[in-house]
Amino acid sequence: MKKIPLLPRYFRWIGLLLIVTSLVLYFKDGLRERTMDDRLSVKTFVFIDDSIGSPTALFQIKEVDLLLTLILVTLLLGLSCIAFCKRKTEDEMINSIRLYSWSWAVILMIILGTIMTIFVYGMTFTAFAFFFGHLLLLTYIAIFGLNIWKMNRRLAHEE
Amino acid sequence: MKNKIRIHRLMKDYSQAQLADLVGVSRQTINALEAEKYIPSTVLSLKISHILEQPIEELFELEEND
Numbered sequence: 049m050k051k052i053p054l055l056p057r058y059f060r061w062i063g064l065l066l067i068v069t070s071l072v073l074y075f076k077d078g079l080r081e082r083t084m085d086d087r088l089s090v091k092t093f094v095f096i097d098d099s100i101g102s103p104t105a106l107f108q109i110k111e112v113d114l115l116l117t118l119i120l121v122t123l124l125l126g127l128s129c130i131a132f133c134k135r136k137t138e139d140e141m142i143n144s145i146r147l148y149s150w151s152w153a154v155i156l157m158i159i160l161g162t163i164m165t166i167f168v169y170g171m172t173f174t175a176f177a178f179f180f181g182h183l184l185l186l187t188y189i190a191i192f193g194l195n196i197w198k199m200n201r202r203l204a205h206e207e
Numbered sequence: 208m209k210n211k212i213r214i215h216r217l218m219k220d221y222s223q224a225q226l227a228d229l230v231g232v233s234r235q236t237i238n239a240l241e242a243e244k245y246i247p248s249t250v251l252s253l254k255i256s257h258i259l260e261q262p263i264e265e266l267f268e269l270e271e272n273d
Contacts, residue, residue: 137233141245203238 052143055133063129070123077115088115120178127185135196145195153188209268213241215259230254 089111097105097112135142157180164176176183216226216237223241227234230251239245240255247255256263 137235139232139236140248140251141232141236141239144245199235199239202242202244203235206238 052146054138055129057134057136059129059133063126063133066122066126066129070119070126073115073119073122077119088113088118090114116178120182123182124185127182127189131185131189131192142196145192145199149188149192149195152191153184156187157184208243208246208273209270210240210243210266211268212237212255212259212266215261215266216241219259226255226258229258 091109091111092114094105094108094110094112097108097110099112160183161180164173168176212226216223221229223237224234227237230237231254232251236245236251240247252263252267256266259266
């Protein structure tokens with residue numbers, strides 16, 4: 049049987065740490081009026097930068113504001129660490145719940161994506177687009193966790 | 208699909224945890240199997256059949272809607 053490559057169990061703690069880091073950066077940034085001095089300007093290699101007010105850069109080293117990038121990447125990596133880490137006991141039922149949860153997460157995100165694309169415009173839609181991958185992982189983690197909880201509750205009831 | 212895992216497990220005097228250890232799955236999986244909430248793979252069915260010393264047909268039974 050083909051096995052899904054999963055991360056060791058301790059990665060969920062690394063994931064939590066990354067999520068907390070990302071949230072701290074997000075709220076620290078969101079709670080203040082940003083000036084040009086607050087920018088986390090770093091020279092980095094970009095594939096494309098077509099920001100408004102500057103000429104389009106293609107495959108160049110360019111000074112960009114990395115704060116949003118840091119927030120998005122740490123959150124994505126954190127959620128991925130939790131979503132892809134092993135459970136204490138890995139067996140075929142856990143794999144089956146994993147597949148079921150992924151299927152439902154994808155279905156829900158397609159429905160949500162369609163609704164948001166049709167009915168939401170402007171900055172809210174842009175923010176949603178930024179977080180689409182994060183929301184998919186979050187939905188998967190929630191469905192998977194709920195199913196594991198229901199399974200454990202049934203076991204506890206029998207005891 | 209119906210199964211008689213619980214009956215044959217009790218006849219062998221195994222706890223859910225013991226059977227789970229013997230077939231290499233979690234206790235939750237054995238519990239879900241007995242509650243007919245989960246249908247096992249062929250590999251797991253054969254392992255359970257071997258441990259409980261019962262033919263597959265004795266352990267599992269198809270229902271009309273299967």
